[in-house]
Amino acid sequence: MTDFDYDLFVIGGGSGGVRAARVAAATGAKVALAEEYRMGGTCVIRGCVPKKLMVFASEYREMFDDARAYGWDVQDGQFDWPRFRTKLHAELDRLEGVYRRLLDGSGVDIIDSRATLADAHTVKLADSSTKSAKHILVATGGRPQLPDMKNADLGITSNDIFKLEALPKSILIVGGGYIACEFACILHGLGVEVTQFYRGAQILRGFDDEARGLVSEEMQQRGVNLHLGTNVLEMEKREGGVWVKATNGTETTFDHVMFATGRAPNTEGMGLADIGVALGRQGEIVVDDYSQTKVPSVFAIGDVTNRVQLTPVAIREAMAFVETVFHGKPTKVDHHLIPSAIFTQPEMGTVGLSEEAARDIEPVDIYCTSFKPMQQAFAGRSDRVLMKLVVSKETRRVLGCHIVSPHAGEMIQLAGIAVKMGATKEDFDRTVAVHPTISEELVTMRDPVRSG
Structure with a gap:
């Protein structure tokens, strides 16, 4: 029997990877987890958690008017972005610490390094050292993508919003999915003049027509300058910000342009195809109902598989993976009727x-x-x-x-x-x-x- 350094090597320290590592370690397995950036992944560091805190912050703007209508003698407040951002990052640091302590307390070896696959049982780290594992779990998530157009790099993505030194006075948000719409509402609520372009006939494609229609109406009524059937033709860096020429004939200069036009799985340069792991058209890892790839020892969960890109789904997939591999109980994840x-x-x-x-x-x-x-x-x-x-x-x-x-x-x-x-x-x-x-x-x- 071949000896491996680990029973399980997890690549990616997001919600799915961390859960899989902890639960597998609880079975007595020897587990390592490699993360090249910050523990917590998209959800904790640059997604759900900071976004929801920004949603809360943005909702207070209307409350001053409402409070007066209900008899309270209050004056409009002034939003202090640096103060909020400092507290936000302190909270993200705290949560990252929680994730690290959970892993450490579970007996998981934490490796702060980029990891790629050398073969079906070998992981190569950034310092060129290698670790062998009986099973490898890829949980590297996804990232926002800039569109393929000239000067697209003048734009930012949702990842960059949380790092801004100051809130812009004006922003153009390009896209009509939930990330674009959420940030349009957040930034408008924080006092930014928000314009949103979406090339389709209505935002939130794929959701119920009547429901998304009402969201669209309410966003516009609140003051989001939404242009449907509209896209960016040209962009240039000019005095005062980013000049944008749109397909509707308008030319405007914005402080920032944010693209929320799609996400890509984090599979580039990982050596997956080289060892026989099948990738889909968008670079996602192709897996079966048990999250297993074409290479029997390699599994993948979460956004990197481009199944259902939701944090609780990645966690469910992690639990099912451990049941299948470490408890010997083949378990499928039910992706039907997910709220x-x-x-x-x-x-x-x-x-x-x-x-x-x-x-x-x-x-x-x-x-x-x-x-x-x-x-x-x-x-x-x-x-x-x-x-x-x-x-x-x-x-x-x-x-x-x-x-x-x-x-x-x-x-x-x-x-x-x-x-x-x-x-x-x-x-x-x-x-x-x-x-x-x-x-x-x-x-x-x-x-x-x-x-x-």
């Missing part, structure tokens, strides 16, 4: 099929309501929310639930349980409403607004 939230203002929560996708599969009834929520209406705002259920005509199962509302992310987590369990519309109807809440509308919609 998700988009932290725009207002938020959007979604689980299951959109109305459009469901109609392509079977006849459905649509239950939907849109209204002004009490809290914002009393304050004199014209915000609207949306509650929507997509229901199978035949089985009466709720195939999709879509919420556009403050705290939609919190609501969809609980609605997701019901949808995952196979709840019917009648199960929703049998549930007594919690009054007065926005979410009570999910259980009080009696008649379909349309069928198809």
